[in-house]
Amino acid sequence: MARQDLEQTARALVAEGKGILAADETVPTVTKRLSALHIESTADSRRTYREMFFTTPGAGEFISGAILYDETIRQNSSSGIPLTEVLTKQGIIPGIKVDTGAKPLAGASDETVTEGLDGLRDRLKEYYGLGARFAKWRAVIRVTEQLPSSTCINVNAHALGRYAALCQEAGLVPIVEPEVLMDGGHTIERCEEVTGCVLHAVFNALYDQRIVLEQMLLKPSMIISGKSCPNQASVDEVATATLRCLRRHVPAAVPGIVFLSGGQSDVLATKHLNAINRLDLPRPWKVSFSYGRALQDQALQAWQGKAEQFQAGQQSFYHRAKCNGAAALGRYTAALEGAVAR
Numbered sequence: 001m002a003r004q005d006l007e008q009t010a011r012a013l014v015a016e017g018k019g020i021l022a023a024d025e026t027v028p029t030v031t032k033r034l035s036a037l038h039i040e041s042t043a044d045s046r047r048t049y050r051e052m053f054f055t056t057p058g059a060g061e062f063i064s065g066a067i068l069y070d071e072t073i074r075q076n077s078s079s080g081i082p083l084t085e086v087l088t089k090q091g092i093i094p095g096i097k098v099d100t101g102a103k104p105l106a107g108a109s110d111e112t113v114t115e116g117l118d119g120l121r122d123r124l125k126e127y128y129g130l131g132a133r134f135a136k137w138r139a140v141i142r143v144t145e146q147l148p149s150s151t152c153i154n155v156n157a158h159a160l161g162r163y164a165a166l167c168q169e170a171g172l173v174p175i176v177e178p179e180v181l182m183d184g185g186h187t188i189e190r191c192e193e194v195t196g197c198v199l200h201a202v203f204n205a206l207y208d209q210r211i212v213l214e215q216m217l218l219k220p221s222m223i224i225s226g227k228s229c230p231n232q233a234s235v236d237e238v239a240t241a242t243l244r245c246l247r248r249h250v251p252a253a254v255p256g257i258v259f260l261s262g263g264q265s266d267v268l269a270t271k272h273l274n275a276i277n278r279l280d281l282p283r284p285w286k287v288s289f290s291y292g293r294a295l296q297d298q299a300l301q302a303w304q305g306k307a308e309q310f311q312a313g314q315q316s317f318y319h320r321a322k323c324n325g326a327a328a329l330g331r332y333t334a335a336l337e338g339a340v341a342r
């Protein structure tokens with residue numbers, strides 16, 4: 001794979017005013033989301049759910065890429081077209097989640113290491129053949145007063161490096177996702193300290209393993225207060241701390257940073273992204289989104305699994321994508337949010 005192609009894909013994924021839809025929930029996770037609304041989870045209902053997003057008219061105006069799960073990348077649309085083709089026709093680049101999940105880390109309590117390296121070279125080759133042009137691997141870092149351990153940080157960073165190297169070899173742009181969880185009562189300062197340490201270890205591992213920085217994207221969590229911290233940082237504080245941390249730790253050669261939403265409400269995730277992009281500090285990389293829940297939850301609520309509400313779900317998704325597209329440019333406003341009744 002020519003270096004130029006990978007770089008081009010990485011840049012296309014963070015094109016002006018566009019970001020990524022993370023629709024790569026595993027079957028158990030998507031089942032949980034559907035069941036909460038009493039929608040039966042079958043291969044068909046999951047396909048319809050995904051198709052609702054992928055066929056939304058105009059989605060390609062704000063969505064550059066969609067991350068799929070193994071089941072979805074092999075499915076056809078209701079009219080018999082491979083879902084990867086449906087995406088490509090919308091101008092959306094298909095991607096694929098390739099880790100096999102966070103598993104308990106031996107010798108540690110309450111920490112995980114993300115697995116999926118065994119056989120990865122062959123799986124990447126197959127996914128490329130199925131149309132994927134980028135991939136995702138999520139490492140999970142839990143924060144308490146004692147955690148994360150340096151063991152947890154280092155093994156996860158090493159695995160991210162192994163994964164990224166194999167992706168670049170296979171012609172796929174790796175999205176490197178070290179998620180620092182927002183669960184817990186920690187302060188925003190502690191989140192910044194941990195995230196800085198994690199990013200330092202991750203870029204060290206990427207350097208060690210000869211990753212071409214121009215051919216990857218970073219998908220971090222934002223610097224925010226723990227969910228149960230009594231003192232919740234403001235939108236401006238989150239933006240300032242997040243950009244400070246990223247400027248300290250992410251090399252300028254990386255084309256883009258695409259945040260995960262991590263359990264933030266959809267509107268807050270948009271506001272945070274917007275505030276980061278409005279700060280008057282140099283940003284050598286594009287700063288955009290790769291949201292799962294924050295892009296899909298509103299649409300799922302509108303759809304409710306009912307055929308007659310399929311379009312309402314699409315309208316809702318289009319609206320959220322548009323708001324986030326604006327936030328990626330620092331142009332999100334309350335008026336834009338209010339343009340559709342919530």
Ligand code: 13P
Nearest residue numbers: 022260261262291292293
């Ligand atoms: P959330 O935006 O719901 O956190 O999902 C993004 C993602 O891809 C997590 O791995």
